[in-house]
Amino acid sequence: MQSPRFRPVAEHSLLVEFGEGVDATLHQAVLQLDAALNAAPPPEMVETVPGNACLLVRFDMLRTDHAAMEAAIRQRLDARPAEPAEPRQHQIDICYDEGCAVDLAAIAAATGQSEDTVIAAHLGATYQVFMYGFAPGYAYLTGVPPALQLPRKPAAIRDIPAGSVLIASSQCIISTLKMPSGWWIIGKSPTRILTSDPTHPFLFAPGDEVRFRRIPASQAERTDG
Amino acid sequence: MADAQLRITFAGPHVSLQDGGRPGWARFGVPQSGAMDRVALAAANTAIGNPAGATVIEISRGGLHLECLLGEVGFSLAGGGFILEHGSKRCGSWRRGQLCRGEKLVIRPGLWGSWCYLAFSGDFDRPAWLGSQATHGPSGLGGGRLLSGEELRIANAKPQRNLPAVIPCPVFARARPRLRIVPGPQERFFGTEALDALHHGKWSTTGASDRMGTRLSGPFIAPSAQLNMASEPLSRGSVQVAGDGVATILMADHQTTGGYPRIATVLDCDLDGFAQTTPMQSIQFVTVAPSEAINLSRQHISNCDRYIQRLGMIASG
Numbered sequence: 001m002q003s004p005r006f007r008p009v010a011e012h013s014l015l016v017e018f019g020e021g022v023d024a025t026l027h028q029a030v031l032q033l034d035a036a037l038n039a040a041p042p043p044e045m046v047e048t049v050p051g052n053a054c055l056l057v058r059f060d061m062l063r064t065d066h067a068a069m070e071a072a073i074r075q076r077l078d079a080r081p082a083e084p085a086e087p088r089q090h091q092i093d094i095c096y097d098e099g100c101a102v103d104l105a106a107i108a109a110a111t112g113q114s115e116d117t118v119i120a121a122h123l124g125a126t127y128q129v130f131m132y133g134f135a136p137g138y139a140y141l142t143g144v145p146p147a148l149q150l151p152r153k154p155a156a157i158r159d160i161p162a163g164s165v166l167i168a169s170s171q172c173i174i175s176t177l178k179m180p181s182g183w184w185i186i187g188k189s190p191t192r193i194l195t196s197d198p199t200h201p202f203l204f205a206p207g208d209e210v211r212f213r214r215i216p217a218s219q220a221e222r223t224d225g
Numbered sequence: 226m227a228d229a230q231l232r233i234t235f236a237g238p239h240v241s242l243q244d245g246g247r248p249g250w251a252r253f254g255v256p257q258s259g260a261m262d263r264v265a266l267a268a269a270n271t272a273i274g275n276p277a278g279a280t281v282i283e284i285s286r287g288g289l290h291l292e293c294l295l296g297e298v299g300f301s302l303a304g305g306g307f308i309l310e311h312g313s314k315r316c317g318s319w320r321r322g323q324l325c326r327g328e329k330l331v332i333r334p335g336l337w338g339s340w341c342y343l344a345f346s347g348d349f350d351r352p353a354w355l356g357s358q359a360t361h362g363p364s365g366l367g368g369g370r371l372l373s374g375e376e377l378r379i380a381n382a383k384p385q386r387n388l389p390a391v392i393p394c395p396v397f398a399r400a401r402p403r404l405r406i407v408p409g410p411q412e413r414f415f416g417t418e419a420l421d422a423l424h425h426g427k428w429s430t431t432g433a434s435d436r437m438g439t440r441l442s443g444p445f446i447a448p449s450a451q452l453n454m455a456s457e458p459l460s461r462g463s464v465q466v467a468g469d470g471v472a473t474i475l476m477a478d479h480q481t482t483g484g485y486p487r488i489a490t491v492l493d494c495d496l497d498g499f500a501q502t503t504p505m506q507s508i509q510f511v512t513v514a515p516s517e518a519i520n521l522s523r524q525h526i527s528n529c530d531r532y533i534q535r536l537g538m539i540a541s542g
Contacts, residue, residue, distance in 0.1 A: 007410035010462055010490040011518035015410040022455045049251045049458040051482050056251075056458035061522055066515045132254030133456050133482030136364055139254075140456065140482075177364050201355060202253045 003077070004029070008066045009056070012046075016055045016073060022142060022170055026053040027130055031207045033077060035085065042072040050131050050206045052140075087128070087209045092174065092191050094123075094165055094212040095220035100188035107167075107184050110150055119214070121145045122186055127172055127210040132202075137176035137193040139204045144170050152182040163222055165189050165212075187212075190222045229296035229324070229347060229382035235373050237287015239435055241360035242351055242368030243342075245278025250355055251481045257461065258359040258367065258477050261340045261436060261500040264398050264529055265304030269344040271536040272301040272321055272392045273385070280351075280358040280368060282343040286334040286503070289343070294376070297325040299346035299385030303392055305338015305400075305501050319392040323385035337400055338501045339434075347379035362436040362478040388540065395532045397525065401498025402508045404474075404491045406464065407518050411457075411486035415466070416449040419488060423464075423472075423510050432504040436478040438465075439499075441508070445470040448486060456482040462491040464510075476500065492518050494525035 007015040018029040034050050037057065044064035049056040059069045096104060096119045108115045127141035144167050152168045157180065160166070164175045166183035173183065176194050189212075193203045204210070243266065246259020260266035260283055267277035282289065284307070300322055302309050307318040310331040318341045324330060332341065351358055351368040358368035371377070408420060426444035433440035446466050459465065463475045465485045474491060489510065491499065502508065513521065 008407055008515040009410050009460055010407050010492050011515065011522040012493055013460055015458070017410070017457075020455065047249050047251060049481060051457035052455040054457045056460070058251075058460075061519050062526065065519050131456070131458075131482055132252060134254065134480050136250075136255045136361065136366065137253065179363075206252060 004033075006066075006070045006073070011061045013056055013058045014066055014069055014073070016057060017053065019053045022052050022130070024128075024142075027128075027142070030055045033073070034206070036076040036079070037073065040076065042069065044069065044072075052130055085207070087207050088205065090204065090208060090210045091213050092189055092210055093215045093219065094187040094189050095215050095217050096122075096187045097217040097220070100217055100220050102185040104186060107148065107150065107186060111148060113147065118148060118186070121148050122167070123212050123214060125211075129204045129206050129208045129210065130171075131206055135177055135179060137202060138173055139193060141172040141174075141210050142170050144172050150184055153184070154182070156180040156182040160185065163189050188220045190215075190220055192222070227296050227382055229298040229345070229379040230294040231291050231377045231379065232294055233289070233291050233371050233373060233375050233377060234329075235288070235290040236371045237285055237289065239285040239362070239370075240287060240289050241283055241362065241370045242280055242349055242358050243283040244280040244357055244359045244368075246359045246477070247355045247357035251458070254481050255355065255361070256477065256479050256481055258361045258436075259357070260342060260359075261477050262304050262342070262398075262497045264395075264497045265340070265342050267529070267533050268319075268392060268398065268536060269301045269303035269342040271533050272303065272388075272540055273299050273344055273346050274540045275344055275346065277533060279344065280349050281345075282371065284332050284341050284343060286339055288331075288333040289371070290329065290331045291377075292329045293324045293326050295326055296379075296382050297323060297384055298379050298382035300324050300330070301344045301392060302332065302341055303344075303394075304341035304398070306335040307338060307341040308333050308335040316390075319394045321385060321388050321390055321392060337503065339503055340500055345379050345382070346385065347382035350378040350380050386542070392536070395528070397498070397528055397532075398501075399498060400501035400503070400506070401495055402502055402506055404495050404499055404508060404510055405513045405518065405521060406489040406491050406510050407515050408489050408512060409487070410490070411454065412488050414448045414454065414486035415446060415488050419446045419449070422446055423489060424512065427507065428509065429507045430502050430504055434504060436476060438473045438475040438479060441472045441474065443472065446472060446488065454484050454486055456484045458482050459487060460490060462493055462496050463487040464489045464491060474499065492522060494522040
C-alpha cells in the first residue's frame, strides 16, 4: 500500500486520499485507518467520514492544525495494529415481483439475460457497505456482479419510494426516503436502514457485509410508517 | 411554568426549527444541519438567556406570520436586516420583546440578509432526531418545517425580563461577499485557468439557493479530466463543480459524500456571513494558505465568543 496523500480542507479537515475509484484494496485501507483513528483518537479529532478511497478527518482547529493532525494520523498509519472490526453480516429481505422490481425487465434487456438470471445474480452476491452518502441512511453497498453493472439512467426519475433497492455500476442502495434517483430499481425491501432505535439508529456500519433473501410481495410492505 | 400556544398564520418556504445541529453523524450520511447563520443563532438565544445552541425558528426571506393564542413568552429576533412588526410597532431584526396572548408577530425580508432567528424563552414541543431538533431540509427529520396553519407549543414559557429592546448587531454578523478559500481537495481535476477564473471571474449568488447549497453564476469551469471521480466525503463550504461547469457552495444540509470534484473549500468562519448574502449579489474568492485559514478562523471565533459573552452578561443582568 502506497502512503496516502494528505489534502487540506479549509481550516478544519484533512482528506486522507489512498487513491481514486471504487476498489476493494483502497477501501480496505480507508477502513483500516478509520478503525485505527477511532480506536485511539487523537484528542483534537472531531470525526472521521469514510468514502470510497478517502477518509475525511475533521479536527478542532482551536487546538491543532493540519500539520500536527497529519503527523498524528501518520503515526497511526505506521503503527497499523488496528484491523477493522470483524464485519457484521446482515440479511436483507427483497422482493423481485412485479410492482416491486419496476426496472427488472429493463435491466434484463439492457444486460441481455433473462429476469431469473438477473435475480439469481443479484441474490448470489455478497455486498460490502463502503460508505454512506446522498441522504441520511443511504448506504452504498459495493458488489453488484459485473453481469448486472449498468450506468445510471440518463436522467433522474422523481419520487422513487423509500425501501427501493437500486443498482448502478458496482453499487446497490436501499433507499430510506422518497427521493429522485437515476439508479435502476431491482427490488423492494421492507427493512429499515434508519432503525428509529435511538441507541442504534443506523442498521449498517461502514465495512459490514450484506446478502439479500428473496421474499414474496405479500411480505414486501413496510409494517409501520 | 406555563405554556404558550402559537399559531403559524403564514410561513414562507424553508422556515424550520433549527439549533446548533447534530455533529458526528456524517459517516452515516447525516450532515450537521442546524442554523445557516450560527452567529445569529447564538445571538438570538443568548440575548434572552437561552443556551447558545438552543432551538429557534429559522426564517427565510419567505417570511413568517404568527399569533399568540395562549400564554405569554419572551422572544428575540437576530440575523440579517429583516423587518419585525409586533402589534403596531415596526422595527428591524436584532430585537427583544414580549409576546402576549392575542398579539401577532410579522417577520418579512428587509434591506439585507437571507435568514433570521426567532428565539423564545421556553422549549419547543417538537420531536428531536439523533439528539437535535435541527431540521434536515430534504427529509424533514428533526423538529420539522413550519407550515401555514399549524400550531406550535412553547413549554416552560417564561416572560421577558426587563432587558433593553435592541440587541447590538456586530460587524461580523453582516452579509459576507468576500470568501476566503483553501484550494482543493480535488483541484487537480481542473486546469490552472479554472483556479484563475475562480479568483478573477465575475461571480454572483443566484436564486437557486436553499439549505443544501447555493448555485453560483460565473465563468464556466470545465473539469480538465473526464469526470469519473468516485463519491468521496465533502464538507459544508465545499465549492463543487458539476459536469455542467456550474459551481455550487454547499451549506448546512449538504450531502455527506459526492462524486463531483471540489475545486476549493470556503473557510467555515466565512459561511455564516455568506449565508446572509442575497440572490444576485456579487461575490469574490480569495485564496489563503491552510495555516492562515486557521489563524483567521481562530480570530473570528474569539471575536464571536467575546460578543456572545457580553450579550450573556446583559441578559443575566
